[in-house]
Amino acid sequence: MAVTLLDTRVSPFGMRVRIALEEKGVKYEYSEQDLRNKGPMLLQMNPVYKKVPVLIHNGKPICESLIAVQYIDEVWNNKPPLLPSDPYQRAQSRLWADFVDNKVYFPGRKTWTKKGQELEAGKNDLIESLKLLEGELGDKAYFEGDKLGYVDIALIPFYSWFHGYETFGNFSIEAECPKLIAWCKRCLQNESVSRSVADPQEVYGFLVELRKKLGLE
Numbered sequence: 001m002a003v004t005l006l007d008t009r010v011s012p013f014g015m016r017v018r019i020a021l022e023e024k025g026v027k028y029e030y031s032e033q034d035l036r037n038k039g040p041m042l043l044q045m046n047p048v049y050k051k052v053p054v055l056i057h058n059g060k061p062i063c064e065s066l067i068a069v070q071y072i073d074e075v076w077n078n079k080p081p082l083l084p085s086d087p088y089q090r091a092q093s094r095l096w097a098d099f100v101d102n103k104v105y106f107p108g109r110k111t112w113t114k115k116g117q118e119l120e121a122g123k124n125d126l127i128e129s130l131k132l133l134e135g136e137l138g139d140k141a142y143f144e145g146d147k148l149g150y151v152d153i154a155l156i157p158f159y160s161w162f163h164g165y166e167t168f169g170n171f172s173i174e175a176e177c178p179k180l181i182a183w184c185k186r187c188l189q190n191e192s193v194s195r196s197v198a199d200p201q202e203v204y205g206f207l208v209e210l211r212k213k214l215g216l217e
């Protein structure tokens, strides 16, 4: 079964798919995309959003990272599942993964794109969301229990972006959410995560360049 991933190294969404593939032991071809000059393959495989990541399985595209992670979980079901087996727990996992997209990614973006009041609002919203996630994690090792699962995979890529958020926003996530940072470090002890998540310095360097290109420096 041929698997290809259209992706960019620093994409938090792409990192999710890479972690899921690693968790399931799926061999795949990695294809780095230039998002400023999108190639025909990306445009053909994701004509709706024209974004990475796109998982291509036997020639057919699966777009949107959370959908791709669920697809991987369903197809490679010979390995332990990433989502809980109980339908209610599965619904809860999907809720929190969506929460990451809506309430972590968007305020996080404001920390390196905005100034003044908008930046402060972004920081406050981000910390509020991370504290909610910390509460949901509670005393568990991982969001769904004692092993890495779907919600962990949805959130952990943002750890590599936190350093950029903190540097441009001039605040400390660890000071506000120490248990969540401890969870990040626990996740990184999993090979699937350490092999897939970009180095925070690489993401920071990417953001420095992007801010210059966007005229934000």
Ligand SMILES: N[C@@H](CCC(=O)N[C@@H](CS)C(=O)NCC(=O)O)C(=O)O
Residues within 6 Å of the ligand: 010, 011, 012, 013, 035, 050, 051, 052, 053, 063, 064, 065, 066
């Ligand atoms: N909701 C999408 C978000 C994907 C996304 O925003 N990808 C970015 C890279 S991190 C992208 O391809 N941007 C190119 C563009 O917006 O033109 C997912 O979960 O896969």
